[in-house]
Amino acid sequence: xxxxxxxxxxxxxxxxxxxxxxxxxxxxxxxxxxxxxxxxxxxxxxxxxxxxxxxxxxxxxxxxxxxxxxxxxxxxxxxxxxxxxxxxxxxxxxxxxxxxxxxxxxxxxxxxxxxxxxxxxxxxxxxxxxxxxxxxxxxxxxxxxxxxxxxxxxxxxxxxxxxxxxxxxxxxxxxxxxxxxxxxxxxxxxxxxxxxxxxxxxxxxxxxxxxxxxxxxxxxxxxxxxxxxxx
Amino acid sequence: xxxxxxxxxxxxxxxxxxxxxxxxxxxxxxxxxxxxxxxxxxxxxxxxxxxxxxxxxxxxxxxxxxxxxxxxxxxxxxxxxxxxxxxxxxxxxxxxxxxxxxxxxxxxxxxxxxxxxxxxxxxxxxxxxxxxxxxxxxxxxxxxxxxxxxxxxxxxxxxxxxxxxxxxxxxxxxxxxxxxxxxxxxxxxxxxxxxxxxxxx
Numbered sequence: 001x002x003x004x005x006x007x008x009x010x011x012x013x014x015x016x017x018x019x020x021x022x023x024x025x026x027x028x029x030x031x032x033x034x035x036x037x038x039x040x041x042x043x044x045x046x047x048x049x050x051x052x053x054x055x056x057x058x059x060x061x062x063x064x065x066x067x068x069x070x071x072x073x074x075x076x077x078x079x080x081x082x083x084x085x086x087x088x089x090x091x092x093x094x095x096x097x098x099x100x101x102x103x104x105x106x107x108x109x110x111x112x113x114x115x116x117x118x119x120x121x122x123x124x125x126x127x128x129x130x131x132x133x134x135x136x137x138x139x140x141x142x143x144x145x146x147x148x149x150x151x152x153x154x155x156x157x158x159x160x161x162x163x164x165x166x167x168x169x170x171x172x173x174x175x176x177x178x179x180x181x182x183x184x185x186x187x188x189x190x191x192x193x194x195x196x197x198x199x200x201x202x203x204x205x206x207x208x209x210x211x212x213x214x215x216x217x218x219x220x221x222x223x224x225x226x227x228x229x230x231x
Numbered sequence: 232x233x234x235x236x237x238x239x240x241x242x243x244x245x246x247x248x249x250x251x252x253x254x255x256x257x258x259x260x261x262x263x264x265x266x267x268x269x270x271x272x273x274x275x276x277x278x279x280x281x282x283x284x285x286x287x288x289x290x291x292x293x294x295x296x297x298x299x300x301x302x303x304x305x306x307x308x309x310x311x312x313x314x315x316x317x318x319x320x321x322x323x324x325x326x327x328x329x330x331x332x333x334x335x336x337x338x339x340x341x342x343x344x345x346x347x348x349x350x351x352x353x354x355x356x357x358x359x360x361x362x363x364x365x366x367x368x369x370x371x372x373x374x375x376x377x378x379x380x381x382x383x384x385x386x387x388x389x390x391x392x393x394x395x396x397x398x399x400x401x402x403x404x405x406x407x408x409x410x411x412x413x414x415x416x417x418x419x420x421x422x423x424x425x426x427x428x429x430x431x432x
Contacts, residue, residue, distance in 0.1 A: 026315070034243075047352060047360045050357065051365075
């Protein structure tokens with residue numbers, strides 16, 4: 001077990017690690033007990049290992065903290081706490097204002113988001129007393145979708161106009177939808193927000209238009225439907 | 232083992248055993264002087280306790296000298312192996328027993344054992360070693376060699392993985408470790424010599 005063998009097989013390092021077999025360890029210990037030079041090497045290796053650990057520990061202790069650590073340190077300061085508190089208060093105030101604004105806008109646009117009620121309108125002489133085509137406004141806003149029969153004659157598109165009937169004077173035009181096309185079950189769907197209606201009698205005039213007609217031709221009357229609005 | 236040093240050791244050991252058996256006090260002193268440093272290192276490594284290792288060193292010599300004085304050894308050339316065997320058994324027994332019954336040590340034997348102050352590797356302080364290791368690392372020209380030492384001694388990676396990771400062969404790896412060890416050894420010995428240097432007016 002000469003120096004070359006010892007170095008090539010890393011006996012010194014392996015002994016310090018406790019990685020030698022029992023036989024190797026016994027032979028190595030017997031050798032270093034009687035060899036001052038090998039013992040010097042062994043002790044130097046032991047001190048080198050310890051010194052390396054110490055140097056690395058010292059270096060680590062002197063490495064400046066990373067940027068993230070500085071941020072973390074700043075976050076622990078009273079200045080940051082005060083600034084964060086102000087921001088939180090501002091955020092809470094802003095959230096409250098936005099919530100109120102949202103509620104207000106919801107109220108304004110209530111007809112766009114309310115439930116829809118679909119009503120097939122039938123032809124009646126007058127909706128006033130028959131009980132047919134009577135729509136109830138109710139307490140909450142809603143959308144009335146009235147289904148209109150376009151009749152047998154086909155048109156390029158249709159126009160529906162809602163009139164509020166007055167006890168005296170001419171009916172007042174309330175709502176008009178153009179460019180209507182038959183959809184579900186070949187019916188025309190006329191949507192009217194409930195917020196536009198008030199209790200009373202109404203009339204829908206349905207007209208047709210052919211694309212080949214000249215612009216001065218005018219809509220062709222198809223049908224008139226009456227309906228009543230109650231509370 | 233064809234090492235010529237090994238043959239010399241066998242002859243020297245046989246002679247010492249023979250002289251101790253013949254009752255030569257100087258031979259006992261020479262034997263203790265020759266093997267105590269190695270035994271101390273071995274016991275310190277095994278017990279991880281400097282004071283305990285000193286106790287066990289005394290016990291080792293107490294057992295060994297009583298035996299050699301009385302009967303000699305069957306294989307006197309293997310004196311080092313015999314002594315390391317006793318030391319290992321004592322260290323192992325110490326680990327097994329909490330309340331160990333100590334062997335009564337003859338004070339004459341204690342007087343024979345050299346203290347560790349003559350060993351520069353023991354007298355140099357940890358801080359001094361740290362400074363020397365730092366110098367050693369600074370003097371290394373290649374960052375890769377510093378990386379080898381760091382990975383092996385600090386991170387305790389094995390040789391194969393370090394060689395593979397850093398793209399070096401085993402011979403280079405061994406050379407880096409050997410040179411680092413040699414340089415530290417020289418630095419510690421030089422430091423020890425400076426301590427003992429006296430200005431004579």
